[in-house]
Structures are given as C-alpha cells and as structure tokens.
Amino acid sequence: MFEALTPVSEMLARNLDVLSEQPLLVCGLLEDNLPGMLAQAGPAPHIFTTDFRYYQWQKNQGQCAIEFGVCPEKIEDATGLLLLMPKAKAEAEYLLAACLPLLSPGAQLFMAGDNKGGVKSAPKLLAPYCEQVNKLDSARRASLYQAELMRPAPIFKLDEWLSGYQLEQEQLKICTLPGVFSAGHLDSGSRLLLENITQLQGRVLDFGCGAGVIGAHLLKRQPELELECIDISALALEATRLTLAANGLSANIYASDGLNQLSGTFNHIVANPPFHAGLKTFFHTTESLLSSAKHYLVSGGSLTLVANAFLPYPELIEKSFGHCETIAANGKFKIYRAVNR
Ligand SMILES: C[S@@+](CC[C@H](N)C(=O)[O-])C[C@H]1O[C@@H](n2cnc3c(N)ncnc32)[C@H](O)[C@@H]1O
Structure with missing residues (x-):
C-alpha cells in the first residue's frame, strides 16, 4: 500500500x-x-x-x-x-x-x-x-x-488549536482541529444526511466521524443510542471527543481503518464517507465500506450514507445488499439507504 x-x-x-x-x-x-x-x-x-x-x-x-x-x-x-x-x-x-x-x-x-x-x-x-x-x-x-531552531519553542497546548462553530437549530457546539474535515461549517452533504435520517435504535456506528457532527446530532436527538465513532485521523477522533464533551454527550470513540477494528454487529451504520477525486485510497475505503457493511449489521439493520450524486455507489450497494434506496437528493448529493434483509 x-x-x-x-x-x-x-x-x-x-x-x-x-x-x-x-x-x-x-x-x-x-x-x-x-x-x-x-x-x-x-x-x-x-x-x-x-x-x-x-x-x-x-x-x-x-x-x-x-x-x-x-x-x-x-x-x-x-x-x-x-x-x-x-x-x-x-x-x-x-x-x-x-x-x-x-x-x-x-x-x-x-x-x-x-x-x-x-x-x-x-x-x-x-x-x-x-x-x-x-x-x-x-x-x-x-x-x-x-x-x-533558534530558541526553545513555546509549550504546546492543544486547546490553542481548537476552533469550532455552532449549529443553532440543533443547539450543538462543534469543535474541530486543523486538518479535520469541514472545519468551519457543517458540510452540505452531512446536512442533507442529518435532515433525512429516520429514528434509530440500539448500537449505531458513525463511520468517519470527522469532528463528530453526525454522532453529536444523533445523540442529541436520541440520547439512548449506543454510539460508536470511528475515524482514521487522530485529530478527527480528538475533535469528536471534544465535540461530544462540549455538548454533554458520550460515545465510544476509537481509531479504525475502515471497518477493520470493529467488533460485533450494529443496528445502523451512518456515514458521509471519504471521497476525494483522484485519491484512490479514499475511494477504496468507501468501496470496502459498501461491500462489507452488511456483515457488520444485524438482520434488519441499515446503512445510510450521503455521497456526491455522480459517484457509482448505488451499483456497489445493490451488489452487496441486493437493493439500494435513494431517500433524498439535491443538485449535488444523494442519500442512499440499504437494509440487511
Ligand atoms: C467526508 S468526511 C466526514 C466527516 C464527518 N462525518 C462529517 O460529516 O463532517 C470523511 C471522514 O472519513 C475519515 N476517513 C478517511 N479514511 C478513513 C478510513 N480508512 N477509515 C475511517 N475513516 C476514514 C476522514 O478522516 C474524515 O474524517
């Protein structure tokens, strides 16, 4: 690799x-x-x-x-x-x-x-x-x-590198760190996903949690959820920890490369998965999420994700789940949902 x-x-x-x-x-x-x-x-x-x-x-x-x-x-x-x-x-x-x-x-x-x-x-x-x-x-x-190096560098303080923004409607404070996805605002794809996600239950995975915006939103709405947040970036994981703490929420937050470090099955997987044109590794991560998610879902469990409308994800989801529902769309993004039947 x-x-x-x-x-x-x-x-x-x-x-x-x-x-x-x-x-x-x-x-x-x-x-x-x-x-x-x-x-x-x-x-x-x-x-x-x-x-x-x-x-x-x-x-x-x-x-x-x-x-x-x-x-x-x-x-x-x-x-x-x-x-x-x-x-x-x-x-x-x-x-x-x-x-x-x-x-x-x-x-x-x-x-x-x-x-x-x-x-x-x-x-x-x-x-x-x-x-x-x-x-x-x-x-x-x-x-x-x-x-x-000319002189001793000042002591490093993580909190000096924190920034964030407020989601007024949801009354959530989002904390972020340098290099974490969507630093100063809610990504419009993530917004469309949050607007269209139905009530969930049980064990839920926030895949590629970034600053923790999806997880925080889900927990605020349904504090009873057993949420797990994973990301490949230490800065994203820390931002998620800080976001949840700032809103009095908690979840199990840990590093995972794709689904590799997960154990057991989930009732729901929710994601705004990584995508950057030209970077093969990012596509690979999402491709393997789509083809393997089913094995990490209980029977009746769902995968819901947002993606750029032009990406060939519906075919990949259909191949793995046997179906793929488009539950929302705007000019740029689509929300896909599939159930482990
Ligand atoms: C499009 S961002 C979404 C972030 C956040 N969920 C949101 O909606 O703002 C995708 C996230 O996936 C993470 N990521 C990239 N490759 C990954 C991998 N192999 N395994 C887990 N997470 C990954 C990135 O670090 C990034 O935080």
Missing part, C-alpha cells in the same frame, strides 16, 4: 547524507517507507503520525519507533525534525507547534514536499522559530528546505 517511494522521497534520497546525520523526528504527509530508507542510511528516525492506517503499516515494517496521536509525547533520541508538508497549511503550523517544543535550540529542521502541495510556504512557516531558511534541493517537482 505504501510500497512505492513518492517523488518527494525520491528527491530526499539524493540528500540522505544531510538527513542521516542525526536521528530525526519524522511527521506530516507520510505515504511511503521514507523512514525505512532513512533507517538504512543512518540512525532510525522516530515517526509521529496522526494517520492510523500509516501507523499500522509502519509498525508492521518494524524498522522505526512510531507514535500515533494528536502530538508526539516522547521522541527517544531524535535531535532534528523532518516535516513532510501536509495537505493543509494549518496542519503544518500545528505539527511544527506540536513537535518543536521537544527539540533543543540548534536542532536541524527540514521541510519537504511537492511544489504544488504548499511546500513553498516553508520559509514563512519556519520563520517564527528560525532566523534563516535555506532551500537545499529541488527535483521531481519537490523541494527540501533546511533551517536551525
């Missing part, structure tokens, strides 16, 4: 002499075994990730220490940082703030990424911590920047 080196890592492979001078804390957009490559060239890096799928895969490689969570806790003997530019700039700022307090002044800081993925903002992102930022390399449409 993460076997092939990305162009960014291919560019970094030309710079292993500088990168392997010290054990690095590696974080950000990890999509391959760059840490393994570093471990072969020099001291093994310490990896920090907010992505549960990468965490599991890298743990199986067994070459490097790896931590999954909202911020690194212990970085063993890492004395420098390699940040791979994440998709959102706010997430890069967040990762620098979370990682740099663990390093001492004089530490080598590296930032790398695809030129189209915002890495050019590295000098600006590093400016609060460093006096001079150098561009070390540029190839394969990727760039590598280097700088030195």
Whole structure:
C-alpha cells in the first residue's frame, strides 16, 4: 500500500547524507517507507503520525519507533525534525507547534514536499522559530528546505488549536482541529444526511466521524443510542471527543481503518464517507465500506450514507445488499439507504 517511494522521497534520497546525520523526528504527509530508507542510511528516525492506517503499516515494517496521536509525547533520541508538508497549511503550523517544543535550540529542521502541495510556504512557516531558511534541493517537482531552531519553542497546548462553530437549530457546539474535515461549517452533504435520517435504535456506528457532527446530532436527538465513532485521523477522533464533551454527550470513540477494528454487529451504520477525486485510497475505503457493511449489521439493520450524486455507489450497494434506496437528493448529493434483509 505504501510500497512505492513518492517523488518527494525520491528527491530526499539524493540528500540522505544531510538527513542521516542525526536521528530525526519524522511527521506530516507520510505515504511511503521514507523512514525505512532513512533507517538504512543512518540512525532510525522516530515517526509521529496522526494517520492510523500509516501507523499500522509502519509498525508492521518494524524498522522505526512510531507514535500515533494528536502530538508526539516522547521522541527517544531524535535531535532534528523532518516535516513532510501536509495537505493543509494549518496542519503544518500545528505539527511544527506540536513537535518543536521537544527539540533543543540548534536542532536541524527540514521541510519537504511537492511544489504544488504548499511546500513553498516553508520559509514563512519556519520563520517564527528560525532566523534563516535555506532551500537545499529541488527535483521531481519537490523541494527540501533546511533551517536551525533558534530558541526553545513555546509549550504546546492543544486547546490553542481548537476552533469550532455552532449549529443553532440543533443547539450543538462543534469543535474541530486543523486538518479535520469541514472545519468551519457543517458540510452540505452531512446536512442533507442529518435532515433525512429516520429514528434509530440500539448500537449505531458513525463511520468517519470527522469532528463528530453526525454522532453529536444523533445523540442529541436520541440520547439512548449506543454510539460508536470511528475515524482514521487522530485529530478527527480528538475533535469528536471534544465535540461530544462540549455538548454533554458520550460515545465510544476509537481509531479504525475502515471497518477493520470493529467488533460485533450494529443496528445502523451512518456515514458521509471519504471521497476525494483522484485519491484512490479514499475511494477504496468507501468501496470496502459498501461491500462489507452488511456483515457488520444485524438482520434488519441499515446503512445510510450521503455521497456526491455522480459517484457509482448505488451499483456497489445493490451488489452487496441486493437493493439500494435513494431517500433524498439535491443538485449535488444523494442519500442512499440499504437494509440487511
Ligand atoms: C467526508 S468526511 C466526514 C466527516 C464527518 N462525518 C462529517 O460529516 O463532517 C470523511 C471522514 O472519513 C475519515 N476517513 C478517511 N479514511 C478513513 C478510513 N480508512 N477509515 C475511517 N475513516 C476514514 C476522514 O478522516 C474524515 O474524517
């Protein structure tokens, strides 16, 4: 899954002499075994990730220490940082703030990424911590920047990174963290889903919970539900915890890659599943949700999801459930429902 080196890592492979001078804390957009490559060239890096799928895969490689969570806790003997530019700039700022307090002044800081993925903002992102930022390399449409940590970075406080919004009608407060889906507003697909979801009962799964908006809405309406919220992102799981707590609600919230970490069966699965054009992995997650959900539902249990109207989901749902009902639609989204008969 993460076997092939990305162009960014291919560019970094030309710079292993500088990168392997010290054990690095590696974080950000990890999509391959760059840490393994570093471990072969020099001291093994310490990896920090907010992505549960990468965490599991890298743990199986067994070459490097790896931590999954909202911020690194212990970085063993890492004395420098390699940040791979994440998709959102706010997430890069967040990762620098979370990682740099663990390093001492004089530490080598590296930032790398695809030129189209915002890495050019590295000098600006590093400016609060460093006096001079150098561009070390540029190839394969990727760039590598280097700088030195000038002074101790301020202590990291998660609550300084919290933002949120209010859902007036439902009287819900939604808390979110950098990089979590639909940060400042309720997604219009999720809204359509919430407007059309019928009364539920028993054990309910909020699949890909993001900031917890679907789960919070369901629990507020029906506090008796036994809700479980799963996501692949540590930041999303934390945002869901905070959202539920802010509204006096509670659920079982845990990391799962798709349905893989679930046990037992549910009465209902509800989802605004991940989709991003061009990213195969996201489609794969939803495809396997549609084909396997039935096995995680009690007899009579339902799967309800929202999706972009153009996606070929009804066929996939029909193939697995034998039917697929479209219960609502607007110009952009459709709500599909299928029952395990
Ligand atoms: C479209 S967002 C929906 C978020 C939230 N439910 C809402 O309606 O605002 C999809 C969510 O799925 C999560 N996700 C992506 N891949 C996943 C996977 N393999 N397993 C579980 N969750 C995943 C993403 O992190 C994201 O939070």
